[in-house]
Structure formats: structure tokens, C-alpha cells
Amino acid sequence: MEEFAALLDALVYTTSRNRKLALIAAYLREAPDPDRGWALAALTDGLDFPAVKSNTIRTLMMERVDPVLWALSRDFVGDTAETASLLWPEPDDAAPQPDLSLTEVVERLSALTRASAPRELPGLLDRMDANGRYALIKLATGGMRVGVSARLAKTAFALAFEVPVEAVEEYWHALAPPYAELFQWAAHGGAEPDLAHAPRFRPFMLAHPLEDGVVDLKDYAAEWKWDGIRVQLVRAGGETRVYSRSGDDISATFPELLDVLPMDAVLDGELLVRGSAQGGEAGGAASFNALQQRLGRKTVSKAMLRDYPAFVRLYDVLLLEGHDWREAPWKSRRATLERLMPRLPASHFDLSSLVDAEDFAALAAIRDTARDEAIEGLMLKHRESPYVAGRKVALWYKWKRDPLLIDCVLMYAQRGSGKRSSFYSDYTFGCWDGDPDAGAELLPVGKAYSGFTDEELKKLDRFVRQNTLNKFGPVREVERKLVFEVAFDSVHASKRHKSGLAMRFPRIHRIRWDKPAHEADRIAALKALIKD
Amino acid sequence: MSPPFSWIRPEPWGIHIVPADAWVDPSRPVARALVTHGHADHARGGHGATIATPATLAIMELRYQTREGALPVEYGESVEIGGNVTATYLPAGHVLGSAQILLEHAGERVVITGDYKRAPDPTCEPFQVTPCDIFITEATFGLPLFTHPPIGEEIGKLLEARRENPDSCILVGAYALGKAQRVIAELRAAGHHDTIWLHGAMEAMCRLYETHGVPLGDLRLVSDATKDQMRGGIVMAPPSALGDRWSRRLPDPVTAMASGWMRVRQRARQRGVELPLVISDHADWGELTRTIAEVNPQETWITHGREEALLRWCELSQRRARALALVGYEDEDD
Numbered sequence: 001m002e003e004f005a006a007l008l009d010a011l012v013y014t015t016s017r018n019r020k021l022a023l024i025a026a027y028l029r030e031a032p033d034p035d036r037g038w039a040l041a042a043l044t045d046g047l048d049f050p051a052v053k054s055n056t057i058r059t060l061m062m063e064r065v066d067p068v069l070w071a072l073s074r075d076f077v078g079d080t081a082e083t084a085s086l087l088w089p090e091p092d093d094a095a096p097q098p099d100l101s102l103t104e105v106v107e108r109l110s111a112l113t114r115a116s117a118p119r120e121l122p123g124l125l126d127r128m129d130a131n132g133r134y135a136l137i138k139l140a141t142g143g144m145r146v147g148v149s150a151r152l153a154k155t156a157f158a159l160a161f162e163v164p165v166e167a168v169e170e171y172w173h174a175l176a177p178p179y180a181e182l183f184q185w186a187a188h189g190g191a192e193p194d195l196a197h198a199p200r201f202r203p204f205m206l207a208h209p210l211e212d213g214v215v216d217l218k219d220y221a222a223e224w225k226w227d228g229i230r231v232q233l234v235r236a237g238g239e240t241r242v243y244s245r246s247g248d249d250i251s252a253t254f255p256e257l258l259d260v261l262p263m264d265a266v267l268d269g270e271l272l273v274r275g276s277a278q279g280g281e282a283g284g285a286a287s288f289n290a291l292q293q294r295l296g297r298k299t300v301s302k303a304m305l306r307d308y309p310a311f312v313r314l315y316d317v318l319l320l321e322g323h324d325w326r327e328a329p330w331k332s333r334r335a336t337l338e339r340l341m342p343r344l345p346a347s348h349f350d351l352s353s354l355v356d357a358e359d360f361a362a363l364a365a366i367r368d369t370a371r372d373e374a375i376e377g378l379m380l381k382h383r384e385s386p387y388v389a390g391r392k393v394a395l396w397y398k399w400k401r402d403p404l405l406i407d408c409v410l411m412y413a414q415r416g417s418g419k420r421s422s423f424y425s426d427y428t429f430g431c432w433d434g435d436p437d438a439g440a441e442l443l444p445v446g447k448a449y450s451g452f453t454d455e456e457l458k459k460l461d462r463f464v465r466q467n468t469l470n471k472f473g474p475v476r477e478v479e480r481k482l483v484f485e486v487a488f489d490s491v492h493a494s495k496r497h498k499s500g501l502a503m504r505f506p507r508i509h510r511i512r513w514d515k516p517a518h519e520a521d522r523i524a525a526l527k528a529l530i531k532d
Numbered sequence: 533m534s535p536p537f538s539w540i541r542p543e544p545w546g547i548h549i550v551p552a553d554a555w556v557d558p559s560r561p562v563a564r565a566l567v568t569h570g571h572a573d574h575a576r577g578g579h580g581a582t583i584a585t586p587a588t589l590a591i592m593e594l595r596y597q598t599r600e601g602a603l604p605v606e607y608g609e610s611v612e613i614g615g616n617v618t619a620t621y622l623p624a625g626h627v628l629g630s631a632q633i634l635l636e637h638a639g640e641r642v643v644i645t646g647d648y649k650r651a652p653d654p655t656c657e658p659f660q661v662t663p664c665d666i667f668i669t670e671a672t673f674g675l676p677l678f679t680h681p682p683i684g685e686e687i688g689k690l691l692e693a694r695r696e697n698p699d700s701c702i703l704v705g706a707y708a709l710g711k712a713q714r715v716i717a718e719l720r721a722a723g724h725h726d727t728i729w730l731h732g733a734m735e736a737m738c739r740l741y742e743t744h745g746v747p748l749g750d751l752r753l754v755s756d757a758t759k760d761q762m763r764g765g766i767v768m769a770p771p772s773a774l775g776d777r778w779s780r781r782l783p784d785p786v787t788a789m790a791s792g793w794m795r796v797r798q799r800a801r802q803r804g805v806e807l808p809l810v811i812s813d814h815a816d817w818g819e820l821t822r823t824i825a826e827v828n829p830q831e832t833w834i835t836h837g838r839e840e841a842l843l844r845w846c847e848l849s850q851r852r853a854r855a856l857a858l859v860g861y862e863d864e865d866d
Contacts, residue, residue, distance in 0.1 A: 009797075012801060013805065013808065014806065015801075065676065066844065068841075068844045069675075072675060072838070072840055072841045073677045076677070077796050079797075086796075134797075420802075422798075422802065
């Protein structure tokens with residue numbers, strides 16, 4: 001456990017990607033099996049100990065620390081695990097106990113129940129120092145936040161054992177922690193994991209944004225970019241699974257898709273829910289707002305299945321009935337997909353149609369008219385492109401439609417967490433509910449915490465501190481005088497907010513230090529943009 | 533007769549000693565100032581008269597290029613400041629010359645700590661516990677999560693990092709007044725006698741410490757060195773220089789920072805610190821609460837820092853306390 005805690009600590013303080021890779025690779029080479037497998041799972045959020053939640057830790061602390069002092073400390077640090085690791089009262093009779101291995105810790109955490117966790121955790125915490133406690137709590141509650149993406153961890157694994165990263169990525173998702181077969185293969189020169197009959201994830205092909213460029217439509221096909229979630233539907237060995245873009249298995253969230261694929265296949269598409277928000281096309285999709293009702297659920301009620309039925313709008317085919325199509329050009333895969341469609345139940349599948357245009361200018365015109373709730377923009381795919389993992393230049397482009405813009409006034413700011421824990425970085429802004437010169441008020445319409453540079457963040461933080469009207473814990477109410485030009489993808493009616501509006505993906509587009517607050521937009525202007 | 537302690541009045545820009553019409557650590561120019569120590573947020577220039585220890589006055593002279601109105605007071609010495617108020621300067625253990633000020637008037641005793649710490653420091657006199665009625669304390673690290681480890685451990689980390697990086701240098705960000713000299717003195721005490729390389733902004737203060745009897749060993753300027761000379765060495769710079777273009781002249785530096793804030797991971801991350809050294813010249817939570825208990829005043833006033841938590845502690849231990857809303861004391865780098 002000490003080595004793992006030291007690794008976490010070193011990762012926290014390392015910003016360079018190469019140094020992070022070197023640190024993880026060194027750990028993976030030196031740590032014993034299966035410790036290193038568990039470490040890999042922990043770094044990539046592949047472990048879940050349902051008996052231990054952030055709240056479990058909070059409750060333990062409440063029994064040991066005054067609640068007010070806890071709250072003030074938690075607010076300052078911005079992270080429950082770290083606050084608890086620092087505030088945990090160390091036992092006076094600290095006779096040093098031998099270090100537990102990471103595997104032993106994982107075994108003990110796995111054995112916990114909701115009832116036993118509050119009894120057992122203190123004994124574990126008592127035998128560690130602050131760094132060890134931090135590692136333990138992070139391990140138990142998940143969310144390491146050490147700046148290690150799954151991709152980085154896989155790259156480090158590949159580096160440690162000199163194996164191709166694509167192979168690591170393919171095997172990884174088919175195996176469960178502590179990935180014994182993966183280490184057997186890479187670290188001990190064993191055979192490649194036999195995964196032929198496993199419904200495993202294949203890395204997605206991704207697109208580059210098309211900044212200001214122009215492509216020739218002779219070479220590129222255009223397709224709508226639907227606003228759902230990208231999924232991979234895999235059937236192998238009689239079992240179907242749904243994977244998200246990051247390779248997470250989200251099958252349990254969408255049970256209606258698990259017995260509708262009639263053949264072994266790996267298909268790439270957009271998961272959407274049925275709805276009418278999208279005009280024109282029969283069997284349309286609802287806005288992302290509706291899909292959101294379905295996301296992140298571990299169990300799904302009948303009402304959910306009835307009210308928000310999911311289906312997959314297909315983009316591509318990777319494997320079909322034993323044949324791997326990934327090397328084939330896009331046009332052949334598309335033809336294969338079109339031939340496949342009649343064999344798939346229309347209740348759960350449709351085909352993402354291509355967008356025809358004379359030339360690029362005509363395509364741009366089509367894109368501009370598409371303000372459909374379910375469309376984010378266009379995809380441009382090279383007709384000869386193979387299906388390759390990741391983002392390869394000049395094969396696929398995404399061409400998002402321009403965002404909507406509105407001028408809002410900053411009302412509240414909240415301290416961020418993690419790297420931004422001392423900065424007021426989350427902003428709530430509002431629009432006027434009438435004529436501001438005739439006594440209208442601002443109503444909050446949204447919240448944003450992105451779209452500005454680090455330099456601007458410092459300036460905003462200073463603005464918040466110098467213009468505070470009221471403090472409510474980590475939130476400050478500020479004088480209503482700073483205008484944000486806010487970009488957003490769409491706006492919906494919402495009962496949750498006083499303004500009756502909810503914006504989708506709002507972000508700060510520009511900070512209008514120059515613009516007087518009374519010139520900001522009114523609620524009515526935003527309401528006019530509602531489509532559903 | 534006036535109500536108890538009405539002669540001492542906290543205002544947003546300092547503590548006013550009414551019968552003497554003098555101010556303690558005022559943040560704006562006044563006719564007469566009592567200054568606890570030389571950090572810029574406490575020792576501002578432009579006062580008519582400044583009463584402080586000789587070392588603090590020397591530091592202020594270095595900063596503001598003037599000794600006008602300087603009235604030196606030694607540790608333990610009491611001076612009449614008018615209006616039947618006596619001021620006694622006592623060591624605070626914060627930096628060279630730092631003092632607590634004991635004010636006595638009409639049989640009432642008030643101690644203003646300025647900034648202080650209880651941990652040993654080879655560069656200044658140790659804090660002296662002084663009984664009083666009102667104890668006016670700082671609370672820079674007034675949260676229970678702040679525990680400053682023994683400095684030897686942190687110096688050990690620094691020396692280990694140096695051994696592990698023979699081709700780089702360790703760039704240590706440290707306050708130019710106090711922290712830098714303390715780190716250097718502790719490095720010397722730990723047996724590190726090699727040249728320590730200084731950012732130009734630190735040189736004068738280090739020389740001042742040496743003339744006040746704090747030997748710092750072989751110090752040289754980064755601007756006089758080649759990259760190769762500094763490999764395997766330790767470089768000291770003010771925190772503001774860490775991410776600055778200035779540091780490009782250093783051989784592949786590992787960025788360290790000596791500050792109490794380094795106890796919190798994300799604080800270190802925000803500043804791009806790779807080697808956090810939890811070294812502070814302020815009292816940590818344990819020292820703050822222990823000191824209040826030892827001084828055992830009738831009432832505790834809290835000047836600046838995380839006053840809410842210390843207020844809460846006083847409430848829990850049934851001690852009378854209040855927070856003063858003083859402006860202008862900032863210690864983001866300590």
C-alpha cells in the first residue's frame with residue numbers, strides 16, 4: 001500500500017505527461033502481481049466498493065471531528081478524501097503495524113458491507129499515515145483525480161512491457177481487474193488472452209474538428225452528427241453488450257438493447273430515445289434532454305422503458321458474423337451496413353442517413369438550417385477511410401453547428417474543486433425578467449464553469465472577491481455588473497428553475513468587461529429559442 | 533470611567549490605540565505606527581514615526597530606503613507611547629525581529645501577536661507566552677487540517693530530491709524575508725555546505741540576516757552562474773519567480789515550494805509544484821489552539837486568516853472570542 005500511496009502522490013505533483021507515464025510504467029514493472037493489476041484498475045476507476053461512499057467517510061469524520069470544523073476544512077480543501085486523510089485523529093499508541101499489500105486492502109474493502117464498513121474502516125485508517133489514508137479513501141470511494149486517463153494508463157502499460165497500445169486497449173476491456181491474463185501475456189511472456197468469444201469493446205474511431213477547412217465532397221461523405229451518446233453494440237458468444245465511448249459497459253442501463261441483435265456483430269452508432277422533438281422524420285429521436293433521463297441508472301423502471309425507449313442509429317459496422325471489416329474502406333462498410341439493415345428490427349435500429357449536397361457551400365447552407373434538437377452538426381467521413389482506433393488526421397471530421405449566444409449577468413460564483421479549489425470558478429448567471437431600467441430583476445438561467453483561460457479565471461476570481469455582496473459557504477453573491485456572452489447548444493423549458501429555462505452545455509464564450517449589465521439579454525429572448 | 537478595553541479599537545485598516553493615537557500594523561500611513569514585523573502586509577512605509585525592534589526597522593529601511601521616524605525598541609523593553617499606554621515588545625518567533633506587542637493601560641493587558649509560530653527557528657528568538665486579558669492572534673493556518681511537520685523531515689525531502697536529480701537543480705520557492713533564510717539555515721544545520729544559489733531579489737535580505745548574526749554559508753547569485761555550475765544544486769527564489777521566464781536559465785529545475793499551504797495537494801498542484809515542502813513561519817492549528825490555552829486570556833480576538841474555524845474552536849472550548857475584519861493582510865505565499 002505504501003508504494004501505491006507514493007505513486008498516487010507522485011502523480012498528483014507531476015504535470016508532465018511523459019513523467020506520469022514513466023512513473024506508472026516503473027510501478028507496473030516493479031510491483032508484484034496482483035497488486036499492479038489492482039493499481040491499474042484503481043487508477044482508471046475500474047474498481048467499485050459499493051459499501052464505501054463519500055458519505056461513509058463523512059459520517060466517520062462526524063463522529064470524530066466537530067461538524068463545523070469539518071465543513072470549513074472540507075470547503076477549503078475541496079475534496080472529501082483529502083480532508084478526511086488530514087483530519088483523521090491518529091491513535092496515540094501508534095505502535096507501527098506492518099504495511100498491508102494493495103491486494104490485501106482491496107480484499108478487505110471488497111468484504112465490507114454497508115453495516116460493517118463503519119466498524120472496519122477505522123482500523124484500516126488507524127494504521128496509515130496521511131498519505132496512506134488519502135490513497136485508501138480514494139481507492140475505496142473511487143475518483144482518483146490524479147490526472148490519469150484510461151488512455152494514459154494503457155499507454156503506460158504498453159510502455160512498461162513494450163507491447164502495442166492497441167492490443168492493450170482491446171484486451172483490457174474484455175478482462176476484469178486485476179487483469180491476470182493481461183499481465184501474464186505482457187509481463188511474463190504468456191499467450192495472448194483468448195477473447196474470440198467474448199463480447200468485448202473495440203476502440204472507437206474518433207473525429208477531428210473541422211476548424212476552418214473545406215473538404216471535397218467527392219472524397220468525403222456527410223452525415224448528421226446526432227446528439228445522443230455514441231455507443232458500441234457488441235454481440236459475441238450469444239451475449240450482447242453496450243459500451244460507451246470510454247469503453248464502459250453500460251448494458252445494465254439499456255436492457256432493451258440486449259436481445260435485439262440477431263447475429264454476432266460489432267456496430268457503431270448513436271444511442272437515442274424515441275421522441276418527436278425532431279421534426280420531419282418519422283420514428284424520430286427526442287432531444288438530449290430526454291435521453292438524460294436514462295443515463296447513469298443502474299436499474300431501469302418499466303415506466304422509464306415505456307416513456308423513454310432507446311434505440312440505436314447506426315453509423316458503422318466493425319465486425320459482422322465473423323468477418324472483421326475494420327480494414328475495409330468506409331464505402332464498403334457503409335454498403336455492408338445498408339445491406340444489414342433489413343435484418344435488424346426497426347423497433348431498435350435505424351440507419352443514420354447521409355446528407356447529400358452539390359458542393360461544400362451547399363452543405364454549409366444545409367448545416368446552418370439544421371437547428372434540430374437532435375442534431376449537433378455534421379460528420380465528414382473519408383470514403384476510403386478504414387476504421388482505426390482514435391483520432392487520425394484527415395479521415396473523419398466533425399463539423400459542429402455554431403452555438404447559440406446570449407448575454408447574461410454574473411450573479412453567483414462558487415469555489416471550484418480539485419485544481420480550482422481556491423478559485424471562484426463556477427458561475428451562475430441570469431437574464432432580466434423585463435426592462436432593467438424599469439426595475440426588472442435578474443433570474444438565474446444557467447451555470448457554467450468552462451470557456452475561459454487560466455488568466456481569465458484569475459481575473460474573474462479577483463472580480464468575485466472584490467464585488468462580493470454576500471457569502472453563503474462556498475458561494476458568493478456578487479454585484480450584478482459583469483456580463484458574460486454565454487454560448488450554449490440549446491435551451492429547454494424546465495420546471496426546476498425559477499426562470500422556467502434550462503440551457504444545454506452553457507459555457508462562457510466571452511467575458512464582456514466592457515458591457516453594462518442593463519444591456520444584457522432578457523428572459524424573453526432566451527424563451528424564443530426553445531424548440532421543444 | 534470608560535468601559536473596559538474601550539481604549540483599544542480594531543478598525544479595518546489596523547488596531548487603534550485610542551489614548552496614544554497610535555496604530556498597530558496599520559495598512560495606511562499614520563502619524564505613529566507600532567509594527568510587529570517586517571513583512572510588507574504589516575510593515576508599510578510612509579508613517580510619521582515607526583516603533584519596532586531594531587531588526588524590523590533595518591528590514592523596513594532596506595524596503596523603503598528610509599529610516600525617518602524610526603524608534604527602536606529591544607525585546608523585553610517597555611516604552612511609554614502616550615496616553616498612559618505602555619508597549620512592551622516580546623519575541624514572536626515568526627521572522628528576524630518579529631515581535632508581539634504587549635499593551636498596558638489602566639491595569640488592562642492586551643497582547644497583539646502579529647504573525648507568530650512556536651516551532652524552533654535558528655533565525656529568530658522563540659515566541660514567549662505572555663499572560664494577558666485580551667489576546668489578539670493571527671489565524672493564517674487556522675484550520676484543523678494544518679499540521680506543519682518537523683522541519684527536519686521537510687529538509688530531508690529536499691536533500692533527497694537533490695541527490696536523486698544530480699543533473700538538475702532543485703528550485704525552492706520561499707518568501708524572501710524569513711522563509712528563505714530559515715530554509716538555508718536549516719540546510720546548513722543538516723550538513724549541506726555547498727553553494728546555495730540565490731535569485732537576485734533575495735540577496736540583500738540574506739546579507740541583512742548575516743549582519744544580524746545569522747550565518748548562512750556560501751551564497752551566490754544565479755545571475756553569476758552557468759547552468760552547469762548549478763546542476764545538482766539548490767536554488768532559492770521568491771514564489772513569484774517559480775513559473776517566471778527567469779527560471780529558464782536554470783538546469784531542468786525540479787520545482788519545490790516551502791509553504792504551509794503545501795499541506796493541501798491541490799494547492800501545490802495549482803502552483804505547478806512538484807516537490808511540496810510543508811514549511812511555515814506561522815503557527816499551525818495545534819500551535820494556535822495550544823497558545824490560546826496557555827495564554828488563557830479573558831477574550832481572544834482574531835485578526836486575519838481562517839478566523840471562522842478558530843472562533844468555532846474557542847466556542848467549543850468555552851472561550852470568549854471575536855473576529856476582527858482587518859483588511860490587507862494576505863499570506864498566500866507563506
